Amino acid sequence: QQQVKQSPQSLIVQKGGISIINCAYENTAFDYFPWYQQFPGKGPALLIAIRPDVSEKKEGRFTISFNKSAKQFSLHIMDSQPGDSATYFCAAGGGQFYFGTGTSLTVIP
Amino acid sequence: EADIYQTPRYLVIGTGKKITLECSQTMGHDKMYWYQQDPGMELHLIHYSYGVNSTEKGDLSSESTVSRIRTEHFPLTLESARPSHTSQYLCASSGGLADNEQFFGPGTRLTVL
Numbered sequence: 001q002q003q004v005k006q007s008p009q010s011l012i013v014q015k016g017g018i019s020i021i022n023c024a025y026e027n028t029a030f031d032y033f034p035w036y037q038q039f040p041g042k043g044p045a046l047l048i049a050i051r052p053d054v055s056e057k058k059e060g061r062f063t064i065s066f067n068k069s070a071k072q073f074s075l076h077i078m079d080s081q082p083g084d085s086a087t088y089f090c091a092a093g094g095g096q097f098y099f100g101t102g103t104s105l106t107v108i109p
Numbered sequence: 110e111a112d113i114y115q116t117p118r119y120l121v122i123g124t125g126k127k128i129t130l131e132c133s134q135t136m137g138h139d140k141m142y143w144y145q146q147d148p149g150m151e152l153h154l155i156h157y158s159y160g161v162n163s164t165e166k167g168d169l170s171s172e173s174t175v176s177r178i179r180t181e182h183f184p185l186t187l188e189s190a191r192p193s194h195t196s197q198y199l200c201a202s203s204g205g206l207a208d209n210e211q212f213f214g215p216g217t218r219l220t221v222l
Contacts, residue, residue, distance in 0.1 A: 002151070009149070032209045043113075043199055043213030044152075089152065094209065096167075099144075099152040 003027060004092050006100025013107050019077040021103045023090035028071065030092040035064065035075045038087045038102075047088070048075070080107045112136055115200050115214035122190055123222050130185045130198055130217045138204030141183040142211065145169060146197040158183055190221045 006023045013019045025033075031052060036044035050057045050064040050073065057064045063076040073092075077084055085107050090100040112135040122128060134141065139160045144152040144167075154167030158177040172194070173187050183202075187194055197218050201211040 004151070006151075034209070034211075036213075041215065043201070043215050045213065046210050049209070091152075096154065096157070097211070098168075101149060101151045 003098035004090060004100045006090050006103060008103060009101065010104040011106070013080045013105065015080065015082060015107055015109050017080050017107075019075075019080045019084070019105055019107070021075045021088055021090070021105075022072065023074065023092070023100050024070075024072045025092040025098075026071070027092070029094070031094040032092070032097075033064070033066065033073050034091050034097075035062075036089040036091065036099075038089065044089055077105075080105075082107045082109050113200065113202055113212050113214040115198075115217050117217060118215060119218050119220075121220045121222065124189075124191055126190050126221075128187050128190055128219070130200075130219070132183045132185070132200030132214060133181050134183075134202040134212070134214075135181060136202060136204065136212065137180065138202035138212075139180070140203045140208070141177065142201040142203075143167075143173075143175060143183070143185050144199040144201065145171070146199055146216070152199065156185065190219075192221045195219060195221050 034049035035047045037047045038044040048062045061078045066073045087102045091097045116131045141158045143156040153169035155171040156175040158164045199216045200214040203211045
């Protein structure tokens with residue numbers, strides 16, 4: 001059973017637009033929810049993370065929204081830029097993590 | 110930039126060969142991990158270690174083995190490579206106050222012919 005489901009698989013956004021990626025998880029014991037950004041030829045890098053005791057966390061143009069009752073969390077990228085074009089992975093867990101299948105984001109100039 | 114290194118970056122070998130993928134980190138992290146990543150698929154944990162002489166298998170069954178003799182070094186070995194082992198292998202580490210934050214290496218792309 002897939003522990004973390006991520007959508008969409010791919011996303012195309014105009015420069016300046018808002019990119020939204022969604023994830024849902026199964027295990028209510030998970031207590032840490034990171035998002036990773038991966039560029040071609042590189043390993044994933046931590047972008048932003050949230051714990052279930054808060055409903056939103058913002059860092060610059062990146063915001064995580066967290067809905068504990070629905071077991072869902074999402075990444076919002078405001079004012080999307082071409083440099084944001086990458087693959088984004090959500091993850092959930094604590095100690096050991098389960099990853100989503102990734103979203104390929106393309107920001108068109 | 111995270112100080113975690115993987116070698117080789119790319120490897121093409123024939124079936125039946127023994128290979129070792131190297132992973133080293135200079136951050137003094139206790140925890141290290143190996144993930145397998147295929148296109149369009151989630152990262153799958155295949156091995157992890159919480160310290161020297163401690164290794165465990167992850168959720169994804171793998172024919173590979175690992176060792177953790179030194180804190181900074183976590184090599185992965187395939188005794189007899191097969192085409193089904195073709196994949197991207199990512200090494201990661203975590204530790205200290207930000208224990209949940211995993212730092213990833215650049216990966217090794219393995220192709221077995």
